Structure formats: C-alpha cells, structure tokens
Amino acid sequence: MVITDGQSVKNLTNSSFIFSHMKKLLFLLAALPFCVAAQSEEDAVFIRKLADEVLVNGKAHDLLRDLTKNIGHRLSGSPQYNKAAVWGKTEMEKMGADKAWLQECLVPNWKRGKDEVFIAEMDGRKQKRMLNALALGNSLGSGKPVVAKVLAVEDFNELEKRKDEVKGKIVYYNAGFDQRHVQTFRAYGEMGQYRRSGASRAAKYGAVGTLIRSLGGGTDNFAHTGSMAYNDSLPKIPAAALGLRDADFLWDMTRHTDVTVSLTTSGKFNPDTINHNVIAELRGSQFPDTYITIGGHLDSWDVGEGAHDDGAGIVQTMEILRAFKQLGYKPRYSIRFVLFANEENGLRGGQKYAEEAKAKGEKHLFALESDAGGFTPRGFGFTASPEQLAKIKAWLPLLKPYGIGDLEAGGGGADIGPLRSLGTVLAGLQPDSQRYFDVHHTHNDVFENVNKRELHLGALNMAALIYLVDKYGL
Amino acid sequence: MVITDGQSVKNLTNSSFIFSHMKKLLFLLAALPFCVAAQSEEDAVFIRKLADEVLVNGKAHDLLRDLTKNIGHRLSGSPQYNKAAVWGKTEMEKMGADKAWLQECLVPNWKRGKDEVFIAEMDGRKQKRMLNALALGNSLGSGKPVVAKVLAVEDFNELEKRKDEVKGKIVYYNAGFDQRHVQTFRAYGEMGQYRRSGASRAAKYGAVGTLIRSLGGGTDNFAHTGSMAYNDSLPKIPAAALGLRDADFLWDMTRHTDVTVSLTTSGKFNPDTINHNVIAELRGSQFPDTYITIGGHLDSWDVGEGAHDDGAGIVQTMEILRAFKQLGYKPRYSIRFVLFANEENGLRGGQKYAEEAKAKGEKHLFALESDAGGFTPRGFGFTASPEQLAKIKAWLPLLKPYGIGDLEAGGGGADIGPLRSLGTVLAGLQPDSQRYFDVHHTHNDVFENVNKRELHLGALNMAALIYLVDKYGL
Numbered sequence: 001m002v003i004t005d006g007q008s009v010k011n012l013t014n015s016s017f018i019f020s021h022m023k024k025l026l027f028l029l030a031a032l033p034f035c036v037a038a039q040s041e042e043d044a045v046f047i048r049k050l051a052d053e054v055l056v057n058g059k060a061h062d063l064l065r066d067l068t069k070n071i072g073h074r075l076s077g078s079p080q081y082n083k084a085a086v087w088g089k090t091e092m093e094k095m096g097a098d099k100a101w102l103q104e105c106l107v108p109n110w111k112r113g114k115d116e117v118f119i120a121e122m123d124g125r126k127q128k129r130m131l132n133a134l135a136l137g138n139s140l141g142s143g144k145p146v147v148a149k150v151l152a153v154e155d156f157n158e159l160e161k162r163k164d165e166v167k168g169k170i171v172y173y174n175a176g177f178d179q180r181h182v183q184t185f186r187a188y189g190e191m192g193q194y195r196r197s198g199a200s201r202a203a204k205y206g207a208v209g210t211l212i213r214s215l216g217g218g219t220d221n222f223a224h225t226g227s228m229a230y231n232d233s234l235p236k237i238p239a240a241a242l243g244l245r246d247a248d249f250l251w252d253m254t255r256h257t258d259v260t261v262s263l264t265t266s267g268k269f270n271p272d273t274i275n276h277n278v279i280a281e282l283r284g285s286q287f288p289d290t291y292i293t294i295g296g297h298l299d300s301w302d303v304g305e306g307a308h309d310d311g312a313g314i315v316q317t318m319e320i321l322r323a324f325k326q327l328g329y330k331p332r333y334s335i336r337f338v339l340f341a342n343e344e345n346g347l348r349g350g351q352k353y354a355e356e357a358k359a360k361g362e363k364h365l366f367a368l369e370s371d372a373g374g375f376t377p378r379g380f381g382f383t384a385s386p387e388q389l390a391k392i393k394a395w396l397p398l399l400k401p402y403g404i405g406d407l408e409a410g411g412g413g414a415d416i417g418p419l420r421s422l423g424t425v426l427a428g429l430q431p432d433s434q435r436y437f438d439v440h441h442t443h444n445d446v447f448e449n450v451n452k453r454e455l456h457l458g459a460l461n462m463a464a465l466i467y468l469v470d471k472y473g474l
Numbered sequence: 475m476v477i478t479d480g481q482s483v484k485n486l487t488n489s490s491f492i493f494s495h496m497k498k499l500l501f502l503l504a505a506l507p508f509c510v511a512a513q514s515e516e517d518a519v520f521i522r523k524l525a526d527e528v529l530v531n532g533k534a535h536d537l538l539r540d541l542t543k544n545i546g547h548r549l550s551g552s553p554q555y556n557k558a559a560v561w562g563k564t565e566m567e568k569m570g571a572d573k574a575w576l577q578e579c580l581v582p583n584w585k586r587g588k589d590e591v592f593i594a595e596m597d598g599r600k601q602k603r604m605l606n607a608l609a610l611g612n613s614l615g616s617g618k619p620v621v622a623k624v625l626a627v628e629d630f631n632e633l634e635k636r637k638d639e640v641k642g643k644i645v646y647y648n649a650g651f652d653q654r655h656v657q658t659f660r661a662y663g664e665m666g667q668y669r670r671s672g673a674s675r676a677a678k679y680g681a682v683g684t685l686i687r688s689l690g691g692g693t694d695n696f697a698h699t700g701s702m703a704y705n706d707s708l709p710k711i712p713a714a715a716l717g718l719r720d721a722d723f724l725w726d727m728t729r730h731t732d733v734t735v736s737l738t739t740s741g742k743f744n745p746d747t748i749n750h751n752v753i754a755e756l757r758g759s760q761f762p763d764t765y766i767t768i769g770g771h772l773d774s775w776d777v778g779e780g781a782h783d784d785g786a787g788i789v790q791t792m793e794i795l796r797a798f799k800q801l802g803y804k805p806r807y808s809i810r811f812v813l814f815a816n817e818e819n820g821l822r823g824g825q826k827y828a829e830e831a832k833a834k835g836e837k838h839l840f841a842l843e844s845d846a847g848g849f850t851p852r853g854f855g856f857t858a859s860p861e862q863l864a865k866i867k868a869w870l871p872l873l874k875p876y877g878i879g880d881l882e883a884g885g886g887g888a889d890i891g892p893l894r895s896l897g898t899v900l901a902g903l904q905p906d907s908q909r910y911f912d913v914h915h916t917h918n919d920v921f922e923n924v925n926k927r928e929l930h931l932g933a934l935n936m937a938a939l940i941y942l943v944d945k946y947g948l
Contacts, residue, residue, distance in 0.1 A: 055653045061693070179529045182876055182931070219535070219926050376850070376906045378879075402656055405852075405879035432850045432906065434927045452693050453908045457656070 043398055043471070047464045051402055053323045054460035060312075060319035061452040063091065064374075067314065068305035068447040075302040076342040077109035077273045084298050085276045088339045092280035092318060096325040097337070102276035105352035107342040109273045110138050112302055113266025117145070118211075118240065120250060123258040131250065131261070132243035133211065134223040134442075136195060137301060137345050140230075141266035142238040146170065146209045150261050152254035156193070156201060167206030170261050173198050174251045176244070177217040177437070184217055184433040185372070191215050199239040200231035209263045210239045213247040218438035221245040225301050226441045227345050238265040275299070275341040277349045280321060284334040291357075293336045293367040293424075294320055294466060297343030297415055304445035308436065312374025312450060314339050316429075316459040323463055331470045333365060340415035343371070347414055354418035364424040366469045368462060369413025373440075374455040375431035377403050380465060381411020383426040388474050395468050402461050406430070425474050427465070429458055517872055517945070521938045525876055527797045528934035534786075534793040535926040537565065538848075541788065542779035542921040549776040550816040551583035551747045558772050562752040562813045566792060570799040571754035571811070579826035581749045581816040584612050586776055587740025591619070592685075592714065594724060597732040605724065605735070606717035607685065608697040608916075610669060611775060611819050614704075615740035616712040620644065620683045624735050626728035630667070630675060641680030644735050647672050648725045650718070651691040651911070658691055658907040659846070665689050673713035674705035683712045683737045687721040692912035695719040699775050700915045701819050712739045749773070749815040751823045754795060758808040765831075767810045767841040767898075768794055768940060771817030771889055778919035782910065786848025786924060788813050790903075790933040797937055805944045807839060814889035817845070821888055828892035838898040840943045842936060843887025847914075848929040849905035851877050854939060855885020857900040862948050869942050876935050880904070899948050901939070903932055 054060075067084065074081045085102060092100045118131040135141075151169040153159045159171065173194045177187040192215065199210045214224035221243035230236045240263065242250060253259050278298065284290065296313020300306020321337045323329075341349030357364055368380075382389055393407050412426030420426055431454070439445040528534075541558065548555045559576060566574045592605040609615075625643040627633045633645065647668045651661035666689065673684045688698035695717035704710045714737065716724060727733050752772065758764065770787020774780020795811045797803075815823030831838055842854075856863055867881050886900030894900055905928070913919040 051656075052654050055656075179927070180526050182525075182529075184927075217927065376908050434850050434931070435925055438925070451909055451912070453653070453658075453691065457908070 043468065046467060047398055049327060050323055050463050050467065051460045053326055054319060054456050054463065055453070057326070058319055058456040058459060059322055060315040060455050060459050061450070063315040063318055064307060064311050064450060064455065065447055067311050068307050073302050073304060073306050074298060074300045076107040076275055076299045076345060077270065078302070081275055081299055081341070085278050085339070088278040088298060088314065088318070089280070092278070092321055092337060095318065095322045097280035097321060098283045100278070100280040103279055103352060103356065104274055104276055105341055105348045106272045107275045107348045108346045109270040110345060111268055111270060113141055113268060115264050115266045117262070117264040119262040120253070121260045121262070122253055123260060125257065129249070131246045132221050132223050133240040133246070134225040134303065135265040135267050136228040136239045136241060137225050138228050139199065139239040139265060139267045140236045141268055142209065142264050145262045145264045146238060147260060147262045148208050150250070150254055150259045152251055159201060163205045166202060169207055170209040170211060170263060171202035171207045172211040172250060172254070174213055174247065176213045176247070177215070179217065184437050187217060188215055188437060195226050195228055195241065197229065197231070199228060199237055200234050203234045203237045207237060209237050211250070211261070212239070212241050214241040214244055216244060216437045216440065216442070218244065220438070220444070222442035222444045224441040225303060238263055240265060275349070277341050277353055278339040280337040282321070282324065282331055282335045284332055285330050286332040288334050290333050290363045290365050291336055292331070292333050292365055292466060292469060293338055293416060293419065294462065295338035295340050295367070295415055296370045297341070297349065298339040299342050299344055301344055301441050303441070303443045304439070305447055307445050307447045307450050308373040308439055309441065309445055310343065310371045312455055312458070313370035316370050316374070316455065316462055319456070319459040320463040320466065329467070333470050335466065335470070343414050350415035351418050354422065357419065358422060364419050364422050366425045366427070366474055367416035367419050368427045368429070368466060369416045370429040370458060370462060371413050371415070372429065372433065373431050373436040374450045374458060375435060376454040377429060377458045377461045378432050379404055379406030379408060379430040381408055381428050381430055383410070383412045383420060384474070388425055391472070391474065398468065399461055399464055402464065403457055404461050429462055431458055517942065520941060521872055523801060524797055524937050524941065525934045527800055528793060528930050528937065529927070531800070532793055532930040532933060533796055534789040534929050534933050535924070537789040537792055538781060538785050538924060538929065539921055541785050542781050547776050547778060547780050548772060548774045550581040550749055550773045550819060551744065552776070555749055555773055555815070559750045559752050559813070562772060562788065562792070563754070566752070566754035566795055566811060569792065569796045571795060572757045574752070574754040576750035577753055577826060577830065578748055578750055579815055579822045580746045581822045582820045583744040583747045584819060585742055585744060587615055587742060589738050589740045591736070591738040593736040594727070595734045595736070596727055597734060599731065603723070605720045606695050606697050607714040607720070608699040608777065609739040609741050610702040610713045610715060611699050612702050613673065613713040613739060613741045614710045615742055616683065616738055619736045619738040620712060621734060621736045622682050624724070624728055624733045626725055633675060637679040640676060643681055644683040644685060644737060645676035645681045646685040646724060646728070648687055648721065650687040650721070651689070653691065658911050661691060662689055662911060669700050669702055669715065671703065671705070673702060673711055674708045677708040677711045681711060685724070685735070686713070686715050688715040688718055690718060690911045690914065690916070692718065694912065694918070696916035696918045698915040699777060712737055714739060749823070751815050751827055752813040754811040756795070756798065756805055756809045758806055759804050760806040762808050764807050764837045764839050765810055766805070766807050766839055766940060766943060767812055767890060767893065768936065769812035769814055769841070769889055770844050771815070771823065772813040773816050773818055775818055775915050777915070777917045778913070779921055781919050781921045781924050782847040782913055783915065783919055784817065784845045786929055786932070787844035790844050790848070790929065790936055793930070793933040794937045794940060803941070807944050809940065809944070817888050824889035825892050828896065831893065832896060838893050838896050840899045840901070840948055841890035841893050842901045842903070842940065843890045844903040844932060844936060845887050845889070846903060846907065847905050847910040848924045848932060849909060850928040851903060851932045851935045852906050853878055853880030853882060853904040855882055855902050855904055857884070857886045857894060858948070862899055865946070865948065872942065873935055873938055876938065877931055878935050903936055905932055
C-alpha cells in the first residue's frame, strides 16, 4: 500500500519511475501467499494506448446521445426497444465486429397506460394537493380511482403492529434510504423490499392501494419507478412511488390530520412478446471457442431516457469494441459484446443468453457488466475463487492511474448472473455511487446528466480489464 | 495492499472483522521502514460518529444554498463579498465558535464593466456570428471596439514562428486541455500560461487583442474567465476566453477563410479596497497556542455563483465546526476555520493570514484547504516531510470506508500556501476532478451543480483528518 500509492503510478510520462516501483511491488507481493500474475511494461503501454484512444477519440458519449435522443426510453415490448436493437446491431457491424446477430427471447409486456393521477386531501382542511408519483413497474391499474384514507407507517414492523387498522386503507410506507451508508447501493438494497413486496404485504390485511417513498437519495421530487411483484394468492392492489419531497409532505400531514388519497393507475400486462439480445463478436485467435462477455442492458423503464440505466453500460460496451478494432487488437479468446434485453422487469435476456451457451456447450471464461451508471469509475467487484481474485488484484497498479481504487470480491451484474452456473468469473464496474439514485428510474435519467469524461473513463477501464483477462486468463 | 483493500474495511457493521484486518495491516507496516502512528478502535468509532452526523444532519448543502442564492457571486471588492463575510462570521458564531472575527486586508478591485461583445465576421461570406466569450479577470477594457483580422495559432510555438504576421491582429490561441490526462488539474496546469500571459506574449509583436480557448474540458459552450496578468513594459491589450464550441468554430473558420473579430471589453481597476478574512476558532484544551487551520476561499469570480469554486470549501469548513460542536468534540490544538479573502485575483487573504501569524509568533502545525470543488472525495495531498507523510499514510484504513483512496505527497491550497514558510504541514482535499473544469469560472458554477452527498462526504473526510491530526500530532 505504501509502495503502490497513487503518487508512484501517477506520473505516466516517467515510465522508468513507475516500473522501478512496480518491481518493488512485485517483490513485496512475492512474499505474500498469493498467486501473482506476471505484469509487464508492455501491459502498461498498451493500456495507456487504450486510454488515449478512448479519452481522445471515444464515441460512447456520441452513441449515448444518439440512443437517448433519437430513440429514447426502451421498455421491454415497446417499439423503441426493437428500434434500439436494430441500431445496436448496425452500429457494432459498422465498428467492424466479425459478426453481429439478434438472439430472440420472450419478454413480459407491461404497459403503464395513460392515466396516473394522485391527489391528497387533508380532511377538514379543504386543502387538496397533487402528489408527484409513478406507478411501480408490473403493477396493475386501479380501474376507476381508488379513494381511501391513508395509513402511514414507518416500515413493515409498524404495519404488522397496526394490521387491524389496514382494511380499506391506502398504506403508505415511509421507510427511506439510510443516508449513513457511503455506498448508496447498500441503502437501495435495504429498501428494495418495500417496492418489491409492499403491495402484497398490505393487501394481506385488506389494503386497497399502496404508496412507497421512492428508492432514491436526492434532494429533488422526481418519483422513481421500478419492478414490483404480486403474491398471486392475494388481491393485486395498485402500487406507486412518491417523489421524496411529496413523501415528506404526506408523512408530515399524516402526523397532524387524516389524509385521503385518490389514486388512479392503469398498468396492465399484454401477452409476452419477442425482444432480442444484440450480440457482436470478435473471434479469438487462440481460443476461439472460449468466450469473454462484456455487456449492459438495452431495455430501460418507460420514463426519462434510460441514460445512466443503462444506456451508459450499452455505449461503454460498444466503445470497447470500437477501441479494440481501432487499435488493431486481436484477442486470444472470443469476445462478445452483448446488449441484453429485459433486465428491468424479467431478466429474460440474461437467462436466454446463458441457456443458449449451456445448450451449445460453450465455455465462458469471464463476463463483465456495466449497470451502475456512467459515473466516474472507482473499482470493479468480482465473483471468483480466492485464487482468481488474488491474480486479478495483482493488476491493480495497472488500473490505478485511470481511477480504479479497488478490485474486490462481490460483484457482477443481473444480466450476466446466470452465466455463473457455467463456472464463469463475473465482474461489475463500480462507478462512484453518490448520484446514481438521484436519477435512477426517473424522468430525470437523461443524457444531459451523463458526463462524457466519466463515461469514457469507465469504458477505458473496462477495456483494460478485458485486455488483462484476455492476455493472462483466469 | 492486498490486506487493506476496500472489502476488508467496508463492512462497518462488523467491527471485529475490520480490526482483525487492521492488525494484519499494522503487522505488515511494522516490517516497513516507516514510522507508523498508533490507531485504535476508538478512532474508527469516533470517525463513524462524525460521518453519521455529517451524512444525516449536515448543513453544508443548506449553507451553500443560502450563500449562492441569497448573496451570489462574490468578487473581491464587491458589496456581495462584504455581505458574505458578515454572513460567515454570524453563522460560525451561531454554531458555537469560541470566537469569530474579521481580519482586514487590502485587495485589488477589478471590475468587469458592462460592455462585453464579441462578433466574428467571415470575410467574403457576409456572415456574422456572436461569439460566447468572457473578458479575463484583471484585463483592461478595449475602450471602443477593437476590430481586426484574427491570427489563429495552435500555441506559443506557432506564435513565435509567425511573429512577423502578428502586428495589428487579434491573436487567437487554440491550445486546449489535453484530454489524455486522467487528472484534469494537470491539463489545467499546462494551459494556464495562455490565460496568464497570452496577452503580453502577443502584444510584444504588436497584437491589438487576444482570445484564448477557455480553460475547460466539457462539452458545452460556457466561457471560463480567470486571472491574467500584464507585462507592464508592453501595451495592455484586451484579453478574453471563448466558449469551447465557439473556439472550435473560430478555429475551423480560420482554416477556410479570413476572419475579422470585433472585440469590446470594459475591465478596469478601481483603487485597492478593504476586504476581510473571516476567522472562527475553537480553543485547544492542551496546546491552545498551536494552531490547525481549515479553510477555503470566500471570494469568487463575478459570474455564476461560485458554488464549486469555492462555496463548497467554505461550507465544508463551516460544517466541520458545526459537527465538532454538535458532537461535543474538544480539540487538543486550537482549530481555526478560515474563509479566505481574494484567492482568485490576488491571494491577499492568504498572505495576510500568514503574515499576522508570523508577526505574532504563532505556531501553526497543520493547514487543510478545500478548493477543488464539492465533488465526491478521492484523496488528500500533502506538503510534508517523508516522516510526517508516513505517519499520515498509516491513517488510510480509517478514511478508506468514506471514499478516500489516496494520501499522497503533493498538495495544499493557494490560501494556506504562505503558511509553509512557518513550517506548517499543508494538505488539500482532492475530490474527483472530472466535472470541475466543466463549471470552473463560468456562469454555470451554480448551486444546482453541487450534489449534497458528495459535498458532505468531502466535509466528513476533512473532519476525520483534522481529528487524527489533532489527536496524534504530526
């Protein structure tokens, strides 16, 4: 740690300085009980070339503008999704993929519908207020407006204690992000249960609708949609998420008076429909039948532009293909660049990809996903054996100059997750997480909120990691 | 490094896990030829308390809204600067400082004036275009419009080669940020010479005005002002910076045709005037006559709101005072919270502070500045002896859970720089640098571009570092 601090590897213009320090590092590591992969000046030089290519000539930001502004959001089953799939295949063919194709999969076909209205009325105050909310993905419409008194509870514990008061009410869960977590994904992970199962937990006691505090940590009032699921044995009541300021408002009002909410939603499922994973391939020179997969998901929610979630991962994936071709890089393994279908409300794209790999007996060495936003990169997380992780960790000095601070256990991605059953090592890009849940699943997840350099730094670090895996195996 | 990765110290809910790993770290470090400071579970616990206080109850973001929206930008010598100084003193008194006062200093009093117009005319095309530009700080007005053909050069080298063509022209320097640098401050450092001395370098050969490409790296067209200086022995010609898109436009046009620019600026200096550093103090319990200084600069340029530069550093400084008081922390050394005057165009505030310290024979142990934006924190840089740096580096495991990846040599701040001559150890907060030069010195440096959590994470890490210095000395 003392030897390999940022200072030592920062001054890339003085490569002899760097490598004298890297030698010290290797010496130190040799004394530790870990398997250390060979590293060479050649690696640092090639990664610097990759970095220069992406930072100076990178096209990820332009591609993202194209995807978000010319196509927009891309919910599974929507016409935009199909347009985006054709766009992705065409662009990757133009970049010089050895081949590119569409892989069919059947996806859920949920539609929000047009009518969403949320009105709060403070009893005895002749005061009405529109609430900024979004129906949750997969939730079913209210039919005519559901009008009922609100039972506002802190969390599931309070719901259970007050279960006798639930019948005929709209339950509001006030549970929100714990701001003490430095990693915002941890707060998201804790609160996910309210979005996922809050409706059925309340329906069990006779609730007629549910509202949650949006799963976000920002200071604005954008509502955050996202997947929910019903327990099929219980009534399927409408469910929506409130913007954070309106969540505060509703909670405060219920501390002082009875509140009646009128809730109109119109979600429904059409029959499952066909979408496609988009796959492009660079054929390996040495192990053509062993695969490395890089990907993100092409679908998004039906609000905003799906710019950070996950347009960023899509265009980073495409940029790696472009940069490899531009530099004339010939991989040893076959590399697949995959734009996955249906991450948001079904995961059918990722399942299909792994199923077909298994059916064909393909060997998948490594898979890397970017689905945590196009923010400044901070690390990669891995699902791997301790020996594999030790080998990977030894690469840190090569990535540190480009902003990677950690290579650690724990990570992957929803789309590549099913590959784990084939023994594939999984990895996920970990960008800085502070801003992600300001925009995630909102009308505010738009191109303008993605910074070009942060996006491109993510792409170049992904490219560098793929290069190292391709060169040294796992 | 392998032992102290992010994973090991991440799970703060399991403190025995952390500390078993910290012991391994200490064991490893003991084998290295560095002086390692003692660390204890007590430190981790107190820093967690600091973090919780700042992340949950922090007021830096609210203070920044107040400063930027109720006062606005705060150029040295402006009425807003004086208003901000009173505001800062009052707020820190309310927070419970043992004392707070204003320290007088004489500052330059440059005014932009009202008229700034930049028009490009493409010769022979009957085509005119307004250019988005800002006169550089300290530059003098053109009087009536300066109308002249443009000599567009890549850099000073080309200027020297073409010096015979300069007479009577407006020189445009196209030199811009080298996007290959991961740390954007490096690109800024390289290009600073064009803003600082581009006017006099061109005036030497008879130029009548200069334009530079703004010192920024973004994708927008905001012009970036900032300090320039004239060589007093040469004509003082007007100088301005173009927005990056208009810089591209002007450069491209000059590749195809002659371009005439009409340039009107109206900068002037009024006589020097009095501004004040704002100083609040918590008196030390053990070493009351030895000082630790935390600060940022209260002045800003006269565009935007000075939100990142350096409202962020100001409110982080104030937040540390608030959090220390809130937790009942009694420092061993006296801690000064300083809102410096006149960083942008004179550094008189920092000079005054050090001069008075010297005159009074004060001992200043340590000074920490935040003046690189309110973005997610990544590290601290230090100006210290190797022994002091080794001691500091041993604290990394305590800061890593809060986003600090590096404690490295090289750093400080413009305002605290003059303290170095008193033997003071200097440090600067190093936030992620990707977005800083999108907004720096522009109309776009506004409150809305500062993220609450990123700002507060910076404050809590600064507080934690101050706590460690206060506890263990240097």
